[in-house]
Amino acid sequence: MKHRIKTKYRDLSIILLLFIILEIGIQYSNYQINQSKHTQSSQMVGFIERVAKNERTNKNNIFVNSTQLADGVIVKIKGDYYKVNLSADQQSYTLTKSYLINPEK
Helix, strand or coil: CHHHHHHHHHHHHHHHHHHHHHHHHHHHHHHHHHHHHHHHHHHHHHHHHHHHHHHCCCHHHEEECCCCCCCCCEEEECCEEEEEEECCCCCCEEEEEECCCCCCC
């Protein structure tokens, strides 16, 4: 009977340890994802400031449809819409004028 109880607690301890390791792994993965999102958000701030400087406008006149810098983001500058095309290394960009299908919405 003693041997069964020891085995039962040993098995429960192993299961608990594996669960803790799994939880730590999930938390670390979530931490890395949040760090990546924060970095991308700070890149968007720099991008907006650069566009404002290049377009000679106030950065408050620039609106984007994403919080993260990515290829295909839509930018509104002084009532005009542009699609952002980033280079492979994300060090340069081009703005292509875009038009809305339904501008009232």
